[in-house]
Amino acid sequence: MAENVTPRVRVPSSAAAGEVITIKTLISHIMESGQRKNSDGNLIPRSIINRFTCDFNGQNVIDVTLEPAISTNPYFEFQAQVPEAGTYTFTWYDDDGSVYTDTKDIAIG
Amino acid sequence: MTKTVLKGAITSIAILAGAGMALAEGGLVINGDLELTTEAPAADHLAGHLTTVYSGWVFRDSFTQAMEMDDFDNPGMLFVDAGEAMWNEPAGTSGKACADCHADASESMAGVRAVYPKWNEAAGEVRTLEMQINACRTENQGAEALKYGKGDIVSLEAYISMQSRGLPMNVAIDGPVADVWAQGKEMYYTRTGQLELSCASCHEENYGNLIRAETLSQGQTNGFPVYRIKDSVLTSASGRFVGCVRDTKAETYKIDSSEFVALELYVASRGNGLSVEGVSVRN
Amino acid sequence: MKFTRRDTMLMAGGVAALSALPIRALAAGEEEIAAFTGGAAIAEGGVTLTTPEIAENGNTVPVEVNAPGAVSIMVLALGNPNPGVCTFNFGPLAGAQYGSTRIRLSKTQMVTAIAKMADGSFAQASSEVKVTIGGCGG
Numbered sequence: 001m002a003e004n005v006t007p008r009v010r011v012p013s014s015a016a017a018g019e020v021i022t023i024k025t026l027i028s029h030i031m032e033s034g035q036r037k038n039s040d041g042n043l044i045p046r047s048i049i050n051r052f053t054c055d056f057n058g059q060n061v062i063d064v065t066l067e068p069a070i071s072t073n074p075y076f077e078f079q080a081q082v083p084e085a086g087t088y089t090f091t092w093y094d095d096d097g098s099v100y101t102d103t104k105d106i107a108i109g
Numbered sequence: 110m111t112k113t114v115l116k117g118a119i120t121s122i123a124i125l126a127g128a129g130m131a132l133a134e135g136g137l138v139i140n141g142d143l144e145l146t147t148e149a150p151a152a153d154h155l156a157g158h159l160t161t162v163y164s165g166w167v168f169r170d171s172f173t174q175a176m177e178m179d180d181f182d183n184p185g186m187l188f189v190d191a192g193e194a195m196w197n198e199p200a201g202t203s204g205k206a207c208a209d210c211h212a213d214a215s216e217s218m219a220g221v222r223a224v225y226p227k228w229n230e231a232a233g234e235v236r237t238l239e240m241q242i243n244a245c246r247t248e249n250q251g252a253e254a255l256k257y258g259k260g261d262i263v264s265l266e267a268y269i270s271m272q273s274r275g276l277p278m279n280v281a282i283d284g285p286v287a288d289v290w291a292q293g294k295e296m297y298y299t300r301t302g303q304l305e306l307s308c309a310s311c312h313e314e315n316y317g318n319l320i321r322a323e324t325l326s327q328g329q330t331n332g333f334p335v336y337r338i339k340d341s342v343l344t345s346a347s348g349r350f351v352g353c354v355r356d357t358k359a360e361t362y363k364i365d366s367s368e369f370v371a372l373e374l375y376v377a378s379r380g381n382g383l384s385v386e387g388v389s390v391r392n
Numbered sequence: 393m394k395f396t397r398r399d400t401m402l403m404a405g406g407v408a409a410l411s412a413l414p415i416r417a418l419a420a421g422e423e424e425i426a427a428f429t430g431g432a433a434i435a436e437g438g439v440t441l442t443t444p445e446i447a448e449n450g451n452t453v454p455v456e457v458n459a460p461g462a463v464s465i466m467v468l469a470l471g472n473p474n475p476g477v478c479t480f481n482f483g484p485l486a487g488a489q490y491g492s493t494r495i496r497l498s499k500t501q502m503v504t505a506i507a508k509m510a511d512g513s514f515a516q517a518s519s520e521v522k523v524t525i526g527g528c529g530g
Contacts, residue, residue, distance in 0.1 A: 006190060010181045020487030028187040030341075033496070035473050060483025062491065067476035069469055071452045071494040072341035073184045078480070079487030170448045322524035323448075338449040356528050392448040 005029055009090055011104040015082040023054065023061075024077045027092050027100065033068035049074055051093040057086040082106060137166050137386075140180055143275055149382035154282060158313055164383050165326035165335075165391055168317065173338065177390040185267060185336035185388035188343045192268030195261060201252025207265075210249065214272050222273035222385050226374040228285045235289045237373050238266050239345055240365075257364045258348030259340075267334045267343055267388045274387035278331045280377045293375025296368065302359030308376070323392070328353075329380040330373065332389030339392060346373050421468050421475040421504070428466045428479070428506060429514050438515035439465070441505040450497040450523040459507035459515065462489040466508075471501025497523050 010024040027049065034046030048068055054061040061080045080088070085108045092100040137145045147164035155162070166174060176182045196207045196214055211217040225238040236244065239257050242265055246252040255262035282290045297308045311320065312328030319325070334343040344352075347364050350372060354361040362368040425434075442456040457465045457480065467477040480491040489507070497503070504518040 004191065006187060008181065008187065008190070022487075024181050026181065026184065026187065055483070056485050059485050061485045061487075062483060063481040064491070064493075065479040065481070067478060068474060069472055069477040069496045071496055073187060075182075075184070075492075075494045077492035079490050081485045081487045083485065170444070170446070172444055172454050173448050320528070323528060338452045341451060353528070 005092075005094070005098070005100055007090065007092065007100055007102045009088075009102050009104055011088055011106060013105075014107040014109050017082065017084060017108050019082045020079050021082055021106075022077060023080050023088070024075070025052070025054075025090055026073060026075045028073050029092075029094075031068065031070055031072050031074060035068070047095050049092045049094055051091075052076060053091045054078070054080065055089045055091075056080060056082075057084070061088070082108070084108065137164070137174070137178065137384075139178060139274070145275060145384035145386060146277065147383065149277075152378065152381040155379060158309075159327070159379075162329060162380055162383055163316070163327050164380075164386065164389075165329055165332055166386070166389060168324045168326040169390075169392060173390055173392050176338075177386070183336065183388060183390055184341070185334065185343055185390060188264040188334070188336070189267045189271055189388055191261075192264035192266070195265050196268055201246065201250035203249065203251040205250055207245070207250075214268065218269045218272035220273055220276055222270040223276045223279050224281070226286075226370060226377060227281060230285075235286050235370055235374055237347065237370055238269065239263075239347060240370070242266065242269075257345065258351065259342050259344055263334045263343045263345045263348070266345060270334060270385060271387040273385040276385050278377060278380045278383050278385060280374065280381055282374075282378045286374060289371045290374055290378065292368075293371035293373070296372050297375055301354065302357030304357045306357040308353075308372075327379075328376065329383060330377050331380040331383040332386040332391070334388055336388060336390045337392070338390070343388065346376070421470045424466070424468060424476050425506065428508070432512070432514055434506060434514040434516045436516060438509070439505050439507045439517040441503065441517040441519050443503050443519045443521050445520075446522045446524060447497060448524060450499070452494045453497050453521060453523075454492070455495050455503060456490075456492040457505045457507075458488070458490045459505070459509075460489055461509050461511075462507040463510055464508045465489065465491065466506045467493075467495070468504045468506070469495065469497055469501060470504060472496070472498050477503075497521055499523055 005028055007027040012021050015021050029049050032044055032047040036044050038044050046068060048066060050066050052064045052066060062078050064076065066074065085106060088104045090102045137147045139145065147167050149162050151159040151162050166177060180186050199206045222238065226235050229236045239262055242262055243254040247254050300307045308328060311325050316325050316327045330346045333346045336343055347369050350369050351361045351364050439457065439459040444454060447453040455467060457467060459465050462482065464479055464481040466479045468475045469477050477495050478493060482489050500522045502518045502520050504516060506514055506516045508514055
């Protein structure tokens with residue numbers, strides 16, 4: 001597991017049923033591109049988060065494939081429907097096999 | 110030979126001066142509700158040099174500016190989170206965390222960032238915030254000193270700095286710090302390196318103008334620690350000083366040298382009146 | 393003198409890049425585009441791609457895509473060593489076919505977004521981002 005990987009997620013705590021909300025996510029990750037060389041002149045191997053997903057009560061909101069051109073500390077902003085009260089689940093997949101998750105509950109009202 | 114190079118450098122700056130970017134309109138408002146002072150009347154000691162001081166935020170493009178205007182869009186906050194965890198985590202042989210002595214940082218650390226670097230009576234020296242953090246670690250926590258410039262010490266500095274966000278920089282320049290401050294001032298106006306540039310060459314005489322494709326700021330430190338997009342990590346003022354002096358093609362002082370303490374005190378005092386920004390975003 | 397020479401070289405470089413771009417772009421992104429579209433024709437319009445005209449630093453460039461009716465949107469940076477950037481796939485609970493992120497651009501280049509619509513058609517939009525080189529160690 002890559003060091004010090006911590007996600008941050010912003011979801012409103014409540015919304016009206018049927019409303020569309022904006023979600024923002026940020027995760028600390030170096031996103032080593034595989035293009036850089038170390039001080040010895042050797043290529044530093046690629047090490048990135050290659051996939052990010054957001055689901056709500058088991059249904060998919062967005063599923064993003066990431067390439068090395070995504071900046072350090074990957075940031076995403078997108079929009080989601082709020083059909084009912086429930087939980088958004090956020091998942092980041094690392095090249096090294098690690099999986100990072102975070103969840104946010106949303107209430108109707 | 111040296112003279113030719115120097116002349117070339119000055120000519121470039123002079124030509125580029127005409128292309129200086131307009132200063133941004135509007136203010137720095139964080140999360141829609143906290144307005145920070147990014148433009149203030151210069152402190153009395155700057156009479157004859159500057160009439161107005163500007164935060165580095167003013168000189169950045171609208172995207173970089175926007176990244177600082179919302180704590181979620183500011184990647185520096187990842188490091189503030191890490192600093193908060195350090196604050197509460199026991200360290201060293203004492204088994205004590207910062208929080209064990211200083212309790213709630215939002216009370217105990219409020220205002221601290223705004224007055225650093227400052228005189229430490231017991232130690233008889235001027236201390237930067239990084240020095241004070243390390244003194245606390247080695248003397249009180251029984252923990253190892255941290256390396257300056259980036260990494261853990263800057264995360265902790267960022268968390269402490271956030272507790273003063275919005276307060277005006279108010280660094281003392283007289284009394285016991287007067288000699289160190291004067292040393293810093295002399296350094297600020299002394300040309301160094303193969304490019305023979307002083308801090309003032311860029312940050313006092315040419316702020317707002319372009320150096321190559323980059324708009325020069327006044328080099329204020331009120332925004333530190335800074336999340337530099339270029340590096341994608343947080344940098345402290347001492348870390349930035351090393352880079353800046355290196356860019357004049359000079360042998361730099363050591364990051365923990367007494368010279369940089371003097372310079373950090375003097376440069377901080379040039380920003381008196383500007384808001385502490387907590388954790389800023391620059392290019 | 394020094395400035396003038398550099399200026400001239402920059403301009404010459406710009407011209408060279410312009411004339412070389414279409415050929416290199418095709419070669420660079422061809423594989424990714426074919427994999428995404430299956431060789432189908434791509435229309436212009438129907439996709440909004442928002443990028444800054446000038447990026448203060450190529451390490452972090454904001455990119456926003458919006459394509460009402462899309463099932464997925466692929467973003468390409470054709471001047472990068474690897475042209476792929478990311479692909480947004482929209483699920484049933486997407487509130488809009490919209491995504492925003494921050495990307496790396498190795499130099500001044502075209503950024504392209506290709507949307508796959510629900511009816512199987514494709515649409516694209518491109519915009520140029522100028523990447524500046526900083527004065528201070530940049």
